Amino acid sequence: MALPSTDTSRHDNTLAVIRTLRDRGPAARVDLGTLNGISSATVTSISAELLQQGLITERPPEAPRPNGRGRPKTLIELAPNAACVVCVKLSINEIQLVVGDFAGQVRHSEHHTVSTLTLNADDLEALLEDKISALCTRQLTGFQRLAGICLAVQGVVSSQSGTIIWSPALSFRNAPISARLAKRFHCSVLLENDANCIASLLAAQPAYADCPNLVVIMLGYGIGMSVLISGVPFLGANGSAAEFGHSKYQPDGALCACGRRGCIEAYASDYALYRAAADPLELPVGDSAHPSEQQMQALTQLALHGNPVAKRIYAEAGRALGVGIANVLALFNPDLVLITGSGVRGFDAMQTAMHGAIDNALVAELRGTTRIESCAWDRDMTCMGGIAIALNATDSQTLLDSQTAREA
Template identity: 40%
Template sequence: MREKADSDLVRRQNRLLLIEALRQHGPLARVELGRQTGLSPASITSISSQLIADGILEEAGEPQAPAENLHRRGRPLTHIDINPKSTHVVAVKLSIDGIELALADGRGQVTARRRARTATYDADPKAFGRLVADEIAALLAKAQVPAGRVARIGIAVQGVADSRLGTVVWSPAFRSRNIAVSAIIQDRLGIACSMANDANMMAEGLIGADRARYGGTAAVVFIGYGVGMGLIVNGQVYHGPTGAAAEFGHMNHLPDGPLCRCGRRGCVEAYAADYSLLRWASGEAATRPPSFNAIPEAEMLSLEAAAGRGEPMARDAYAKAGEALGFGLARLIALLTPSRIVLAGPGTRAMPLIMPGLERALADGVVEELRRNVEIEVVPIDTDMIITGTIALALRHVDREVFAHGPPARRARELEEIA
């Protein structure tokens, strides 16, 4: 029995190796799959035909036949890819101005979208999970996909999420704390559901988009309505034991500083988020409580314009934001020596105003020997990266928990045999 269990483990690992190679590289010929996974040609042939029979992979023609192939003899190489019909996953993004939903196929391509505007801040915490479940049901109805064909739902939320309990522990988008969401959705729709912080999902999206660039140790910092971070350690997003890791925005910058949305004083966010910049520029940083409403883009554009014209209060706000971000990042560099720090989000529009303060703080905050190996880059504003990352993580769960094992019927038979 022990031997049987061992060989099953190897089989599952090999299936997963193949699936993950295809997720990372797209369609591959069998010989290339062998090179990427290190498996023998015989193993590749047997595992891939099993995965094709299971409906998880499919054979496809060569993606685009290069011109030289026309002169080559023999048949063009058959490529293998993930079967888009193998499964569906749903990504849900909860933020201060509403609920955004996307349905994706087995390859991660978005096939349907839905958006619901809802005042999250005053939402009834008891009814909110049901509201999200209804929105997911409406998305599936529109796409004519039965719930039974959806393997997983991933939810990304601003603020602190508990991935074990599936709750919104604390979020600037909600007045209430500890809002149960995942369990209610799971009950109503019968689909496995997990929750994570939105900046972590941004990091997942970056790895999915370019593993070579972001697959080492890197941090993505979101600057906008709040300040968030997704931390990538050795190619994996670091979620911590409860999913609440890397709350960079709520690291303390200065004790007794201005009030933050989390209820504490002097957090990085209380200097660098939209509401914090407006507060500094108005000269009321010490007295005005943080805003819990989404701030219109026009208001931020006019603040940027004022700073661009040289208005001292507005310029000072961006200098303070740069300083808080820079000292925070200096601590992160000393702690983890990431090779890359990615700045993202609508707040990066004002990077020319923020950067001088940030660079000065970095130079003051950490020794040159640690600093010089870190590359800082700004990626274009793309909130869809949160949706992309949520889809990628949901599919990774499906790969490990469903596809690696095979179709449910066969898995049940195996468990019986092992017992």
């Protein structure tokens, strides 16, 4: 007896239309066909179904052309309120919650100061339930459905099991967290490393379309990395791959937040830079273990304006980065190494020593044609990446839910 068939190509084409509209904004049906290699008839049929399901809307026709030739294009776009997702960014002593609509745009953002290091696993789950529940009550009333939640966490996570393995923001380890939240909110809950969220957002930008083998290094309080091979994140056996910050620069060297010594993070992260500068330099008062942006800006400006102590500290950080990047080049041979994060504020003070360390470590053939660039941190890309990941992961379920609702 033959098994029933499913029109997977139709489903894939529908997802392609949705994601193209999300990436590019309003578009004409004919252009959607060209961009995705789909026939005009198929796009017309798909768009008719999406209109009925309330997932897209039509804009008013464009104004007639001056020469009177050709029919004006009617543009379609995603219906922003058809669904939403929530991204929760967990970092040291702070939780940020962001609502993204079906078109991928941020609709709401809020920050909460929390003593994260004093929480146990049950405390964290209860806190997240409380904050997300309050957010849903206040901010999600205009949306048809909550499609999913993405937790973006500093440190090592297992996306497959939904487990926080280790995070510098938390005092506990190996805590399964996704399942309880999924049961509470009746939607998919994804757990992602914060650097992977950033990399997924950058990889989708046209400027990096020619870089399928991409390495993104995030500088900030800690140091993270994401490796994309042929456009796919390399996660390793349990999600701990690409922990660049905890690879070694100097065995038995400076103390790292992970509890071991000599990690790259122990020289090039915000807390490491500030720790090295706190005694010899006069800097703004604050928590030296968790320096603020004001404190780091003050230190960075000293280095950029020639203070010899600050210059030496940033040069050492640059050498640590360079040694690590040299290993990445030799192991992965990426198209591009992109350095970003809030710590990129000090990149100009690091890069001479960084490039020197790379040149000393590698023969030209191993360095190859890989580009090494910085990317300005003019907005926090973590939650934007988390929104994109959550939407892509839940688009199929949103389609199914909308079809079921229409047939009911």
